[in-house]
Structure formats: C-alpha cells, structure tokens
Amino acid sequence: MRTIGDMDDGAPVGRRVFLGLAAFGVSGILWGSRAAGLMERLLAPVSVKDGSGLLGLLPTGRFRIYSVIGTLPSRAPADWHLTVDGLADAPFTIGWDDLLAMPAVELTKDFQCVTGWRVPQVKWKGVRLADVVARARPQAAATAVEIESFDGVYTETLTLDQARRDDVIVAYQMEGKAISAAHGGPVRLYVAPMYGYKSLKWLQRITLVARPERGYWEEQGYDVDAWIGRSNGRSDQPV
C-alpha cells in the first residue's frame, strides 16, 4: 500500500496539463499558419515604433536565416566584385566603391518569405537593378538576367521587365547598416514584390541572356514568377 503523502492521492492535474499543452502545441502545425499571420498584423505596428528593441527578441516579424550551402559565405567589401556581362555591349566588373558611387535609392518595405514569415518595414539602401543593367548596355536579344551568388550554388532569374522595376534593387545597406553575411552581404538583391527566394544573397554576377536557365529554388519546385500573393499557391498581402 502506498497511500502516504502525495504519491497516490490528489487530483491528476499534471497529466491533464501535459496532455492539454502537448495537444495544443502539436495541433499548432495546423493552426499556426493563421496565428502567425494574425500575430504579425497585431505586432507589426508596435514593433515599427519600438525603440527598445525588446520586441525584436520575439519570434515574430524577424528574418530566418537560410543558406543553400553548408556554411555562410562571407566576403569583405574590399574583396567583393560584381560582373555584368552576357548579351551586353558594355560588359563590366565593378567593386564596392564603384557601386556606392552610383545613384542610391532607399526603400522601406516588407520582406515576405514563401515559407510564411514576414518582416515588416525593412529599410533598404542600394542601387536600382535597372541602372546596373543599363550600364552594361543590353543588346536587343537580351530578355532576362541570370543572377549568381558567390556561394557558388545559389542562382536566380528575372525578366528584363521585372529587373527594371523601381522596387528591385542591388542592396548594400539594411536598416542603416552594412548587410551582414547572414543576410546576404556585402551586396544582395532585394526584389520587393516577390517572395524572398528571388532576393538573391551574396550577389556577384549578372548575366544578360535571351533564354534563362531555371534558378536554384525554381529547380526545387518554386514558381519562376514569384509575385507575393499570386504565386506558389499562397495568398499573402502584396508588397
């Protein structure tokens, strides 16, 4: 007989708490997607004004770091170069200082990932991709750009019309600071109206082509034209 103390008597609360919480947590796989959207809408206006940075510690409205190779590629600005070539009359290679000497634009817009997370109102600074492409003087046959990362694996494509939009930039600053290696620095693409995978990280080469190969994520089954809210079977708010 073991009936002393709290061994066998008392209400079986512990098991109920465990089962209830576990069921709540695991079922979140099904309802979490909607809860995430709700949470980001609720917290976005607050976190934009939050000066303490405390809200930045919460797992909402923040970047998840993805990389397609085993390590985080990194390159110092001094060692960084961008080559633009292919079907171009004036192919060129420029360095960090040359890029910063080009007309700068600033853009404050959301970053939406195809896996669901969204970072509200990210401040970007860079050069319009249109200006970079124009500098190489594309030939009439060119219809698209193939874009390459210095990680050696990650590639993306845009049509020339997409590349010439005002909200597509070659970015070298994020939130007023140099872009870290984790975020694709020193220089990355930011394609505002499309899902994050189009915003290629660790940019090093842009090639003008007549018919583009599929990019890295497109090979994995994601849409080539990755308009936010109108592709990949998703219905997010457009940016």
Added chain:
Amino acid sequence: MAAPLLERFDRTERFLHWANATLVGVLVATGACLYWGDLASLVGRRALLKEIHVIAGLALPVPFLLSLPGRRGRALRRDLGALNRFSPDDFRWLRSRGRDATVRLGKFNPGQKLNSAFVAAALVTMLATGSVLKFFGPFPLSWRTGATFVHDWTALALGLAITGHILLAVGDPDALRGMAFGRVPAAWARRKRPRWYETVAVADPGDDVSGEPVGTATPAP
C-alpha cells in the same frame, strides 16, 4: 559526524535528468546559432550545426525509453505519479504563491509539477514541429508555416522555463545536490518536503512493516 542523508533520486532518474539536460543544452546552443543572425554570422558552419540539432532532437525520446521500463524505472514511475497528483495542500500553495507556511508538501512542490508537465509537453511539441520542418516534403506549405511559428514560440517559452529552473536549482544547493548525487540532507527534507520526509523516514529497512520501501528511500549503498 556527517548530517544524515536521504535518497531522493536513484541512478536511473539522475541518468534521465542529465541525459535529457545534455540533449536540450545541445539543442538550445545549436538552435541559437542557427536562429540569430549575429550569432550565425559569427559561428558559420550551418550544415554541421543543423546536423547536430536534428540528431539531438531525434534522440530526445531515447533517454525516456531507456529509463522507464522494468525494475530500473520503478522509482521514476513512482515519481511521475507524484508529479501528476495535486494534493489540497498543493492547491493552497499555488493560491498563496508558495507563501503559505502551513502548507505541507510532498516530494515535489506544485511549481515543479507544473514545470515538469510544461517541459514534457514543450519537448513533444518541439519534436513534432521540428520533424515537420526537417521532413517538410510530404506536407502542405501551410504546415511548414505553422510548424515554424509553433517551434519559435515554444522555444522562447521553453528557454524561459529552463532559465527559471536553473536559477531556482542554483539558489537551493541542497536540492541541486539531490539531482547531482542522489541524496539530500534529512533536515532539508523535513523543512521543505515534510510529507515526503515522513514517508522516507519510516522507510528504514529495519521497521518497514509492509516489506516494500515507500517513497524512493532505499538503503544507502
């Protein structure tokens, strides 16, 4: 003469606690390096970190499955029973937020009981959502979004619970020694866990009438 000691956790229970703590420690460390951009930039080596994180996560059930069955798991199963049951004193303790001095507690205080239920549920949740994130192939994209959301928030809550757990343990060295070496001073037990103290103090093999030790008291080796 050394102060008398009472056996609180047997070898199996301590193995389970520290094996689980090690796995969770590895998961927290690798998870933090994968999650925070600044840390990620500093550490790099993402493929390796991810591999370790996944292996440690999938290994989470192993210590439990090794500890629970058979004779080996007897004390553990009995303590799980104690963690499950909330006595009227426990409810008074909760209502007074631990301040009611007339409350007489059993082997665990209600905070420990709630913490164990929460941590167990959180680990099940992390394992389930982590598996969806790792093996996302067959699932709809919205599951991956949901699993990401739950994995992140549960990690935050679990981190807070673990921090509290460690701070409380460090603040009570006798209790900490109980989990480290298995035994606690009898005076500690009488003061902090009087109901449990009564059950083990009478469990001296010499005058145990039922023939079966009660509590987790076993003769000191």
